[in-house]
Every structure is written in C-alpha cells, then in structure tokens.
Amino acid sequence: MQPEFIIVGQGICGTWLSYYLQKVNKSFLVIDNNQPNTSSRIAAGIINPVTGRRIVKTWMIDEFIPFIKEAYNKLGSNLGITAISQKNIIDFFPSPFMRESFLKRFAEDSSYLQHPEDDEIFKTHFNYEFGYGEIVPAFTAHLETIL
Structure with a gap:
C-alpha cells in the first residue's frame, strides 16, 4: 500500500x-x-510568553497557550508520556536598564510578569545585583521524550 x-x-x-x-x-x-x-x-523546548529587551508579549500568546497545553497534553496521553510542563522563568536583571524595562512593562501590562515581594530570596545561591522578575507561566516541551 x-x-x-x-x-x-x-x-x-x-x-x-x-x-x-x-x-x-x-x-x-x-x-x-x-x-x-x-x-x-x-x-530547549521553552515556550516563553514574553520576548525581547522590551519584554513584550509573544505574538498571539493569549491564543497559543490554551492550544499548546491541550495539544501537548493530548500528544503526551497518546504516547504515554509527559510532553509538557509548566515552569516559571526567573529573569535576573543584568543591568539597571533591564530592571527598569521590566518594571516599566510590569506597570503597563503585568500579563505573564510577576515582581517578587522578597527580592533577596535567591541571594544565597546567586549573585544578582539588580534584582529579578518572574515570567509566569512558561512551558517546557519535553522534546527529548517526544522525539
């Protein structure tokens, strides 16, 4: 055939x-x-809802997230694997400029962004002079398992 x-x-x-x-x-x-x-x-299989130095929403991300969650979960169920996991991205600011960009975007539109209440929480493990922000939610497609 x-x-x-x-x-x-x-x-x-x-x-x-x-x-x-x-x-x-x-x-x-x-x-x-x-x-x-x-x-x-x-x-890496990372699905990040924001992009670039200006920290703007990824094109069509509001429509894309529900689709990818459903599609990857169905694919995973079909294959008997976990195909996708939700993760948060910790964004350590490399400069005062990037901190200000994040805070400006957060004030304008906090979709997919979180500013921590405790800016010191990772200080025992990481050296980050200018603080950090969180991108929530982000996803990891487990390509090594899917393929």
Missing part, C-alpha cells in the same frame, strides 16, 4: 504533522536519519 503522505524528517514539525495525519486516518511514511544533533533534538 502506498502512503498518502511522505514526511521527510521526524523533528518537531514532522512529529506534529504525523500526529495530526494519524488523527484524521491518513496514511503516511516518515523518513528520518535519526541524527542526534538536529535542531529539534537539541532545542
């Missing part, structure tokens, strides 16, 4: 494409070299 689709590469895109083709009962063949250092295999 000839497959309806041939997917070249079993990276994150090839994985999702094969998953969705399977859901609609389409036949496919995946061809992959299974190399250890491909971009999908070495990617």
Whole structure:
C-alpha cells in the first residue's frame, strides 16, 4: 500500500504533522536519519510568553497557550508520556536598564510578569545585583521524550 503522505524528517514539525495525519486516518511514511544533533533534538523546548529587551508579549500568546497545553497534553496521553510542563522563568536583571524595562512593562501590562515581594530570596545561591522578575507561566516541551 502506498502512503498518502511522505514526511521527510521526524523533528518537531514532522512529529506534529504525523500526529495530526494519524488523527484524521491518513496514511503516511516518515523518513528520518535519526541524527542526534538536529535542531529539534537539541532545542530547549521553552515556550516563553514574553520576548525581547522590551519584554513584550509573544505574538498571539493569549491564543497559543490554551492550544499548546491541550495539544501537548493530548500528544503526551497518546504516547504515554509527559510532553509538557509548566515552569516559571526567573529573569535576573543584568543591568539597571533591564530592571527598569521590566518594571516599566510590569506597570503597563503585568500579563505573564510577576515582581517578587522578597527580592533577596535567591541571594544565597546567586549573585544578582539588580534584582529579578518572574515570567509566569512558561512551558517546557519535553522534546527529548517526544522525539
């Protein structure tokens, strides 16, 4: 039997494409070299709702988060694995400028941002002169397990 689709590469895109083709009962063949250092295999899998020096919301993140949570949880359930975990990102400010940028953005729109009440909590473990902020929620896609 000839497959309806041939997917070249079993990276994150090839994985999702094969998953969705399977859901609609389409036949496919995946061809992959299974190399250890491909971009999908070495990617951190971090889904960060804010981006850049200006700490702006990632494009369409409000729509994206519910989708990724549902999609990765369904994929994980299908594979019998944990495909995604929610994490917070601790952003240690490298300069007064970055601290001010964070605080300015926090005052304008605190979506996905938290400013700690106790700025000293990590001082016994880290050296951070200019404080820190938190990005909440962020996610880690467990690509090493998914692929």
